Amino acid sequence: VDRPRPLVAGNWKMNGLRASARVLEEIHAGYTPGLRAKVELAVCPPATLIGHAAQLSVGSRVAIGGQDCHAKESGAFTGDLSAEMLADAGATYVIVGHSERRQYHKEKDQDVCAKAVAAHRAGLTAIVCVGETREEREAGKALAVVKKQLRGSVPVDSNSHNLVVAYEPVWAIGTGLTPTAADVAEVHAAIREELKRLVGKADAPKVRILYGGSVKPTNAAELMAVENVNGALVGGASLVAADFLGIAGAY
Ligand code: PEP
Numbered sequence: 001v002d003r004p005r006p007l008v009a010g011n012w013k014m015n016g017l018r019a020s021a022r023v024l025e026e027i028h029a030g031y032t033p034g035l036r037a038k039v040e041l042a043v044c045p046p047a048t049l050i051g052h053a054a055q056l057s058v059g060s061r062v063a064i065g066g067q068d069c070h071a072k073e074s075g076a077f078t079g080d081l082s083a084e085m086l087a088d089a090g091a092t093y094v095i096v097g098h099s100e101r102r103q104y105h106k107e108k109d110q111d112v113c114a115k116a117v118a119a120h121r122a123g124l125t126a127i128v129c130v131g132e133t134r135e136e137r138e139a140g141k142a143l144a145v146v147k148k149q150l151r152g153s154v155p156v157d158s159n160s161h162n163l164v165v166a167y168e169p170v171w172a173i174g175t176g177l178t179p180t181a182a183d184v185a186e187v188h189a190a191i192r193e194e195l196k197r198l199v200g201k202a203d204a205p206k207v208r209i210l211y212g213g214s215v216k217p218t219n220a221a222e223l224m225a226v227e228n229v230n231g232a233l234v235g236g237a238s239l240v241a242a243d244f245l246g247i248a249g250a251y
Contacts, residue, residue, distance in 0.1 A: 006224070007164060007208050007231035008248045009042040009127060010238025011067060011095060016045050024053055026241030028060035031248075036061065038251045039231070042093050043238065047081055054090020065093030065127065068101055071114035073121070083115075083122035094119045095127045095233075097153050099170045109152025117155045120162050127164045127233065128153050129212070130191075134171035142169070142183075143190050150191060154198050160206035163199065165191055166233040172213025174235060181226050184211055188228035217246030224250050 016023075024043065031041055044065035045053050054064045066086035073082050086094055096119060097112030107115075112128065119126035130149040132142040146167065154163065167187050172178050179187075188209050195204040211223050212233030223229060237243040 004160065004206050004208050004230050005040055006038070006251055007040045007042060007210060008244070008251075009044060009065065009093065009095075009164075009166075009210065009231070009233050010244050011098070011212075011233055011235050012043065012045045012049075012239060013067065013100070013235060014046060015239055016049055018049070018052070020045070020049065020239075021052060021056065023239065023241050024056050024062075027244060028056060028062055030241060030245040031060050031062055035245070035248055039248050041244075041248055044093065044095055047086070047089075050086060050089040050091050057090075063093055064091050065095060066091045066124075067095050067098065069094050069096065069115055069118055069122075069124075071111070071118045073118070083118040083124050087122040087124055092124060093127055093164070094124045095129060095166075097129045097149075099129060099131055099168060099173060103170075109149055112153040113155050116153065116163075117157070120155065120157055125162050125164060126155075126158075127166050127210070129166045129168050129233070131166075131168040131170050131173075131213070137169065137171065142187060146187055147190060147194050150194050150198070156198075158199050160199065160203045160208075164208045164210060165195070166210040166212050167191060168212035168233060174214070176214050178214050178219060178223065181222060184223060184226045184229060188226065192228050215247055217243050217250070220247040220250035 042063035069083040070080040096115040116126040208230040
């Protein structure tokens with residue numbers, strides 16, 4: 001099977017001032033040709049830093065992404081940012097449907113899907129996030145929830161170039177808790193199956209499926225070795241260059 005090139009993406013969330021350019025510089029400096037050969041790196045800083053981050057990344061090829069986008073291209077949507085704006089600022093990725101957006105901004109699958117469509121329209125690769133809550137896992141509904149989110153959130157025009165899926169169990173985000181390797185394998189296998197229907201049998205094996213939720217340098221090797229795990233979406237640990245690079249180095 002031709003495994004896709006892994007992607008390790010950092011989600012800085014609402015963290016980072018201009019002084020954080022130092023962290024970006026450290027990440028760029030640590031993204032050596034040897035590491036580059038093994039894994040693709042992306043950083044999704046707050047939108048205020050995308051332009052600066054994109055400028056810094058020119059030589060080092062760390063990709064830059066947004067953390068959310070509006071579905072529309074432009075218009076009277078005060079405070080929102082379009083996918084076209086993110087692309088114009090130098091982003092090539094955008095995270096959509098992160099559980100914090102689903103929770104705090106009441107985003108539903110159809111909203112996430114519209115945002116992913118917008119990402120594709122602007123030429124961005126959408127990192128579509130899915131994942132069950134603790135209650136859903138305990139009720140034995142994790143697979144059903146993730147499959148439903150995937151069907152509702154992945155647009156029909158998706159392919160292995162413009163789509164990355166991130167499995168992020170809500171209960172593992174920022175908690176230090178992670179699922180067992182067996183549980184990760186089970187969900188990622190189910191996502192791969194669902195992708196056959198969504199992007200077609202030929203392209204499904206090439207879609208990167210990231211695991212996200214309390215990934216650290218200490219657990220990255222075990223999680224990244226799991227079948228159908230093609231990289232990581234990293235929150236907290238992506239704010240420290242050595243940790244982020246340590247996770248990427250797990251490959
Ligand atoms: C995230 O929110 O995308 C995430 C994975 O966070 P953390 O790594 O901090 O758990």
